[in-house]
Amino acid sequence: MDVYLAQLRIRNFRRIADATLNFRPGLNVIVGPNNIGKTAVVEALRALLAGADDPYPRFTCDDIHIPTSGKAIGEIRFEYVFQGLSHDDEAEFLHALREGSDGKTEAVMGVTYGDPDKSNRLKPRRWCGDFDEVSMTSSMLENLRSVYLQPLRDAEQGLRPSRNSQLSRLLHLLSDNEGKDAIADALRELDKELKKHKPIKDTHDAISGRHSSMLGPNLAQALDVGLAGTDFGKLASRLSIIVDTFDIERNGLGYNNLIFMAVVLSELAKNADAAYRSLIVEEPEAHLHPQLQAVLLRYLSSIDEGEPGEKPVQVFVTSHSPNFASIADLDSIVCLLDAGHEALAFHPRSVEFGKGKREKLARYLDVTRAELFFARRALFVEGAAELLLVSALAKKHGYDLRDHGVSLISVEGLNFDCFMPLFGETAINVPVAVITDADPTTKINGKTVGLYPAVGDIVEPSNTAKSMIKREDGLVKVFFGQKTFEYDLALLQKNRATMLAALKDIHPNIGDELEADVIAVAGDQAKAEKLFRGMFERESVNVSKGRFAQALASQIQDNKAEIEAPPYILNAIKHVCK
Amino acid sequence: MTAELSKEQADIVALPLTPLAVTACAGSGKTRTAVHRLLSMRQRYDGPGLIGLFSFSNVAVDAFKNEYARLLRNLPAIGRSSRVEIDTMDGFITANILRPHGHRVMQCQRAPFLVEGREGFLNSFTVYDGKILQPTANIEVMSDGTGFRYAIGRAHTDLPAKWAEPALAKLGSVGAYSHSAGRYWALRVLHEKSFVLRAMARRYPHILVDEAQDIGPEHQAILELLIDAGTQVSLIGDINQGIYEFARANGTFLKNYSARSSISPHRLTVNYRSLPAIVALANKLTGQTDSANRLAKDARPACYYMPFRATERDKALGSFRSLLGAADIEPSKGVVLCRSSDWTAEWSGETDGQWAAAAGGCRPTSAAGSRDREPCLTVPEIVLDCLREPCRSRSTGFRLRCRAMRIRCPQCSR
Numbered sequence: 001m002d003v004y005l006a007q008l009r010i011r012n013f014r015r016i017a018d019a020t021l022n023f024r025p026g027l028n029v030i031v032g033p034n035n036i037g038k039t040a041v042v043e044a045l046r047a048l049l050a051g052a053d054d055p056y057p058r059f060t061c062d063d064i065h066i067p068t069s070g071k072a073i074g075e076i077r078f079e080y081v082f083q084g085l086s087h088d089d090e091a092e093f094l095h096a097l098r099e100g101s102d103g104k105t106e107a108v109m110g111v112t113y114g115d116p117d118k119s120n121r122l123k124p125r126r127w128c129g130d131f132d133e134v135s136m137t138s139s140m141l142e143n144l145r146s147v148y149l150q151p152l153r154d155a156e157q158g159l160r161p162s163r164n165s166q167l168s169r170l171l172h173l174l175s176d177n178e179g180k181d182a183i184a185d186a187l188r189e190l191d192k193e194l195k196k197h198k199p200i201k202d203t204h205d206a207i208s209g210r211h212s213s214m215l216g217p218n219l220a221q222a223l224d225v226g227l228a229g230t231d232f233g234k235l236a237s238r239l240s241i242i243v244d245t246f247d248i249e250r251n252g253l254g255y256n257n258l259i260f261m262a263v264v265l266s267e268l269a270k271n272a273d274a275a276y277r278s279l280i281v282e283e284p285e286a287h288l289h290p291q292l293q294a295v296l297l298r299y300l301s302s303i304d305e306g307e308p309g310e311k312p313v314q315v316f317v318t319s320h321s322p323n324f325a326s327i328a329d330l331d332s333i334v335c336l337l338d339a340g341h342e343a344l345a346f347h348p349r350s351v352e353f354g355k356g357k358r359e360k361l362a363r364y365l366d367v368t369r370a371e372l373f374f375a376r377r378a379l380f381v382e383g384a385a386e387l388l389l390v391s392a393l394a395k396k397h398g399y400d401l402r403d404h405g406v407s408l409i410s411v412e413g414l415n416f417d418c419f420m421p422l423f424g425e426t427a428i429n430v431p432v433a434v435i436t437d438a439d440p441t442t443k444i445n446g447k448t449v450g451l452y453p454a455v456g457d458i459v460e461p462s463n464t465a466k467s468m469i470k471r472e473d474g475l476v477k478v479f480f481g482q483k484t485f486e487y488d489l490a491l492l493q494k495n496r497a498t499m500l501a502a503l504k505d506i507h508p509n510i511g512d513e514l515e516a517d518v519i520a521v522a523g524d525q526a527k528a529e530k531l532f533r534g535m536f537e538r539e540s541v542n543v544s545k546g547r548f549a550q551a552l553a554s555q556i557q558d559n560k561a562e563i564e565a566p567p568y569i570l571n572a573i574k575h576v577c578k
Numbered sequence: 579m580t581a582e583l584s585k586e587q588a589d590i591v592a593l594p595l596t597p598l599a600v601t602a603c604a605g606s607g608k609t610r611t612a613v614h615r616l617l618s619m620r621q622r623y624d625g626p627g628l629i630g631l632f633s634f635s636n637v638a639v640d641a642f643k644n645e646y647a648r649l650l651r652n653l654p655a656i657g658r659s660s661r662v663e664i665d666t667m668d669g670f671i672t673a674n675i676l677r678p679h680g681h682r683v684m685q686c687q688r689a690p691f692l693v694e695g696r697e698g699f700l701n702s703f704t705v706y707d708g709k710i711l712q713p714t715a716n717i718e719v720m721s722d723g724t725g726f727r728y729a730i731g732r733a734h735t736d737l738p739a740k741w742a743e744p745a746l747a748k749l750g751s752v753g754a755y756s757h758s759a760g761r762y763w764a765l766r767v768l769h770e771k772s773f774v775l776r777a778m779a780r781r782y783p784h785i786l787v788d789e790a791q792d793i794g795p796e797h798q799a800i801l802e803l804l805i806d807a808g809t810q811v812s813l814i815g816d817i818n819q820g821i822y823e824f825a826r827a828n829g830t831f832l833k834n835y836s837a838r839s840s841i842s843p844h845r846l847t848v849n850y851r852s853l854p855a856i857v858a859l860a861n862k863l864t865g866q867t868d869s870a871n872r873l874a875k876d877a878r879p880a881c882y883y884m885p886f887r888a889t890e891r892d893k894a895l896g897s898f899r900s901l902l903g904a905a906d907i908e909p910s911k912g913v914v915l916c917r918s919s920d921w922t923a924e925w926s927g928e929t930d931g932q933w934a935a936a937a938g939g940c941r942p943t944s945a946a947g948s949r950d951r952e953p954c955l956t957v958p959e960i961v962l963d964c965l966r967e968p969c970r971s972r973s974t975g976f977r978l979r980c981r982a983m984r985i986r987c988p989q990c991s992r
Contacts, residue, residue: 088626090773091780093680095775105773127676133689139661 003089003276003394004314005045006106009082012065012074014040017342018174021334022350025084027301030318031373032336038318041336042148042282044078045316047111047124049146049278054321059113060120069340075114076122082107089275092143096128096136109136110419134329145274149266151283155260159248163237167262170267173237180232187235191227200225222534258296269310285321294327301329309578322371329363335373335399337429346372346428351421361418368412372422375407378435379577380419382409385549386485390435392556393565394573404577415464420471429473433572436465438480452532453482454525455491469521479572486536486545488566490528502551507543510534589613590844591618595784597805598812599836603868604819605851609638612788619784620802627781631664634822637667642788665786667797668760674781675764676755677777679774683748684768690763693754700754704796705730705745707737714745715754716949719762720826723799728763740861761796768803788817791829792822800830819863848955855880877910878905891925 004025012015015037021030032038043057050056064072069377082093083106088098093107100106108129112124126136138488142353172302174182194200204225212220228234240257242253248259261281267279281300285293300315329350355363365372372378379401381387387410391401401408409417416434439462441453453459459482461469468478480486489495496518504511514534518527535543553563564574583591588605590600591614594959602608615629623629631646633639642664642720650660665673680690693700698768704711717737718729728742729735746759755763768775785804789795790813793801806812817829836843849857852872857870859881882901886894895914902912916922917938 087776087780090777091627094674094777094781097777099771099773105777129689131687131689132682134678416690506678 002312003082003084003086003107004312005077005080005276005278006083008041008044009043009079009081009512010040011077011079013044013059013076013078014063014065014341016040017065017067019336019345021345022238022279022347023316023334024349025312025314025330026303027297027315027317028334029297029325029328030272030334030336031334032042032320033076033338033374033376034320034341036336036338038320038336039282040343041454042280042316042318043281046146046148047078047113048080048109048141049144049148049280051145051147052302054148056124059122061116061122061528062111062120063122065342075112076108077112079108079110082109092275093128093140095134096140098130102357107555109140110510120244138535143275144278144282145268145271145276146278147268148280149257149261149282149284150266151286155253155256156249158260159241159256159263162239163233163240165237166263166267167239170263170270171239172233173243175232175265181185182226183232183235187227187231195226202257208256222333223425225303239268252287254289254292255344257284257287258292265313268313272311273313276314277311280316282318283320284317285319285324290323293321297324298329301332309452320374322374323369325355326365326369326371330358330366333373335428338376339429344429348422351427353421354417357415357418357421360414361422364412364418368484369407371407372409372419373428375409375428375430376405377430378407378409378412378423379576380409380416380432380437382485383412385545386410386435387398388549388553389485389556390569390573392553393563393569396563397565397570397572397573399577401573406576416468417471420468420476424471424473424476429475431576431578432477433575434476434478434481435485435569435572437476438462438465438482439484440482450468451483452487452525454523455482457481457482475574477572479568479575480564481568483532485569486548486569487528487532489563491524491543492529492564492566493527494562495525496531498555499552500561501559501561502548504533505542505551505554506547510543581612583607583614584848585685586846586848587614590846591615593618593842593844594921595623595810596808597841598844599790599832599841600812600814600815600846601832601836602816602846603849604816604864605849606846606868607640607850608788608814608816608846609645609963610787611846613642613649613990615812616642616646616662616664616786617649617816619786623784625783627783628661628663630785631662631788632670633787634667634792636666637791638651638788639647639664639669639895644791648875653835663782667793668757671760671764672801674778675767675774676760679767680750680755680763680772681753681773682771684753684763685747686751686753688753690753690755690760692760693756695756697754699752700749701750705737705741705755707731709734714749715756715758715759717742717746717756719746719758719796721762721765721796721799723795726765758796761800765796765799765803775803775807777815779804779809782809784812786812786814787821788814788833789818790832791817791820792827794822794827797827801831818860818866853880 005023007020009018009020009024011018015035019037022042029500030038030041043059045403046054047059049389059076061072064074064076066072072163082089082096083100083104085097085105085107090105096107096109097105097295099110110127110132111124112127112132115123115124117123124238125132126141128134128136128140162168195204204223207225208220208223211223215221220530239264241248243255243259248256261279265279268279284296288296297317300317303313303315316552317324332471333348335346336349339344364370379390381390387408391408396400416436420432420434422428430551434468436458438455440459441448441462442451443449451459459480461480465478465480472478482491486499490499500511500518503514517530517534521530522528535548536545552563557565579825586609587610590611600611602611611629616629619629631642632863633642638772640873646662646664663670677689680686681688684690693715700713700715703714706712712730716730718734719742720727720729726743728739730737730742739749739755742870746762749755749759750763767958768778782804785801787801791814801809801811813832813835815829815832817833820829835841847866847868848871848942849868852860852870853872853874854870854872854913860866861868884894884897896916899909902909914925916925
């Protein structure tokens with residue numbers, strides 16, 4: 001393994017009072033909603049890992065964190081822990097070395113910004129080791145190579161031919177003296193060949209004839225028409241990339257960003273001089289279609305393996321695209337969370353999942369692109385039926401889930417225990433309501449049968465529901481009714497007419513039949529049981545819950561039919577809309 | 579570049595990158611050879627890490643740095659390498675061991691710092707020597723590489739470890755160390771924190787020590803640990819030029835180093851500085867067979883032996899002045915070399931405020947600082963070298979010194 005940045009601790013900086021971000025070799029995706037401090041993390045990284053092209057960031061007193069007490073004091077402090085050190089890295093970072101708890105060595109470095117000058121600008125101090133007193137050497141800094149790609153970067157600019165263009169640097173890096181000489185020879189040959197062509201000869205004669213007649217034989221200078229500069233350096237500064245036979249200027253911005261990244265990564269990975277290499281990309285989604293985002297992400301997550309002869313590059317990507325976050329490997333994600341007045345970091349990879357759950361969650365995220373990591377409030381439901389109806393029910397009771405920033409997420413047949421470990425007071429700390437079925441049962445003659453409780457009956461929830469309740473804390477709450485969503489809806493007198501109308505819409509015969517059955521029995525419980533079993537526990541083919549939900553939603557939204565949320569649904573909505 | 583080297587010097591520069599022991603006589607161009615060797619090693623060594631060149635005085639280090647920079651300036655920019663480190667032995671130990679890692683054994687909550695002994699807060703750090711309380715900062719720590727011994731006071735009384743170690747630890751816990759304790763803590767870091775030693779040896783694959791006769795036992799112990807951990811150490815020096823005997827640096831490391839099977843021994847035998855008569859006298863006294871490169875201008879003797887009474891300082895200086903005059907040397911270029919700083923102070927008139935008159939324009943300088951004044955010494959080949967025997971109990975004996983070369987005192991034959 002090669003040296004990588006394992007930990008970044010940010011203190012007293014902008015929205016962050018004290019946050020520790022853990023990284024792994026290869027790709028790290030830092031996600032979080034807008035304005036949470038993703039850029040602060042990038043700046044903290046750049047305070048140590050500034051590249052050849054961009055200077056170290058500068059901060060002023062305004063960048064010092066303002067605590068709840070209201071007054072910014074002290075220094076801004078970034079601490080970096082590098083792990084995976086080879087013996088040569090240990091030698092290079094000798095002054096920064098310490099022994100980790102696992103007996104392996106790690107290198108500790110820090111940058112402190114304090115001591116403002118008259119213009120409020122803070123002075124940086126770069127130190128290493130256990131105390132601030134030992135300064136970093138310039139050789140250490142040179143061993144930390146990095147390239148930073150800004151959001152909305154003008155990739156064309158970076159690719160345009162110039163003496164110090166990315167392309168030119170890469171060409172220099174990949175050329176040995178023999179190669180350079182060979183190119184210079186080829187250029188001279190070409191120059192010689194060109195000069196034999198008539199147009200060039202004629203041009204030369206025209207100019208130099210007039211020139212010498214103008215100045216006379218004594219003053220005239222020797223003129224030559226040919227390739228200007230046939231040496232390697234000049235060639236390197238003039239080479240440009242041609243895309244599909246077009247000039248790079250005519251290529252799309254998104255694609256140009258990808259080309260630029262390819263050039264940058266090549267230069268980093270081919271550079272064997274530095275002990276550590278990193279690429280910091282801010283919001284790569286800026287110009288990229290979701291499909292290209294996926295392509296880029298897949299590539300970035302593979303570069304820590306490195307190709308033969310190349311050095312691994314650690315990549316830091318910030319994103320506020322749920323798309324980008326959901327296709328990234330769960331282990332590569334660092335979430336920045338809003339903890340009231342300050343921002344905190346959360347690492348999904350540190351969560352302990354049940355066996356196989358992590359993989360299930362990863363597959364789910366890959367397919368659904370759910371915005372789990374960006375939710376400010378989350379309401380989890382079991383399936384499509386609830387997904388369609390909960391929002392409509394909320395509206396009926398005066399809650400607009402969108403206005404409250406509630407992400408309504410259907411777990412699509414996956415157990416809630418794939419999701420719940422991600423949330424809570426010590427994880428993603430947002431209000432979460434989980435709406436589930438109680439599904440109470442009893443045993444008759446050793447056989448498990450479902451119960452149909454009345455409103456107010458004490459219900460013993462299923463084991464699944466019970467295990468979820470165990471995970472409750474101040475933020476995560478589990479809500480269940482008497483039995484299941486449709487049954488609990490049917491328990492309310494007001495809802496049954498609307499439900500029957502919806503049923504008639506998709507199955508007129510069953511609807512008429514059930515309407516009569518429901519009228520024939522007395523009491524909410526009996527009517528609800530009739531209606532529920534008549535639809536979903538039929539002897540032949542059951543009514544599809546999904547189709548029914550669509551029909552019911554249409555009744556509510558299009559026909560303004562009456563509906564009332566069962567108490568547990570309403571409570572769940574209230575919990576996340578608090 | 580090597581044109582400025584003699585064959586003898588160039589041969590040493592061109593030797594393979596293995597550990598060397600070079601015995602270099604006075605005036606043999608040791609600095610020049612060492613710096614060229616450093617550059618040559620740097621050019622040939624392609625691996626990771628730094629090549630270290632360490633010496634014992636800041637002046638020597640500055641001279642090395644200037645000389646190395648001069649050599650680099652004459653090289654093409656490409657292929658130039660500055661991956662070398664030139665420092666004093668103590669600077670090397672402080673920067674790499676004590677400052678970043680000393681706290682691991684000293685148990686202090688800050689980067690350790692050096693104390694001279696006069697700092698006020700040291701009053702509360704004392705050690706009982708069996709009779710009285712002594713300043714902890716005065717503890718002298720000695721190591722031959724296998725363990726530690728402790729002494730204290732002017733008489734270097736043995737101090738038992740059970741008293742010395744807790745006292746050192748107490749002072750260490752606030753981050754303070756004296757020169758002597760610094761070496762103690764450095765050795766303990768290397769012994770107890772294997773990752774530091776491992777990284778050190780990797781960081782300095784090659785080390786060249788100049789003035790290697792001045793390597794004391796503790797410095798030797800540190801170098802030996804590095805050697806065992808893989809560093810290739812080359813020594814260059816002259817056991818006849820030791821000036822740190824009071825620090826128990828008696829040249830044995832250098833003397834015995836060349837006898838090791840893995841070490842290739844070499845010599846620099848031509849003195850480019852001194853007149854033949856001086857080299858001849860030095861050879862006679864030290865048993866060497868060095869040769870002089872300079873030619874004598876006339877038949878005038880170059881060495882004088884001139885006993886004098888301590889009370890007759892001015893008379894001795896007067897004789898020296900007349901010798902300088904006879905040799906056509908300006909008095910301001912004469913140097914009076916003294917063995918101790920007390921002696922220097924007295925002769926320079928610091929004690930009676932009359933040094934200019936007393937020394938007659940010559941500048942007294944102490945032996946330990948003599949290398950710091952190299953330019954003053956190169957011009958006059960006559961040096962009044964009457965030095966009091968450093969051992970105080972035998973203060974009646976005189977020792978004749980020719981430059982810093984050790985010569986037996988004809989009177990007390992020590």
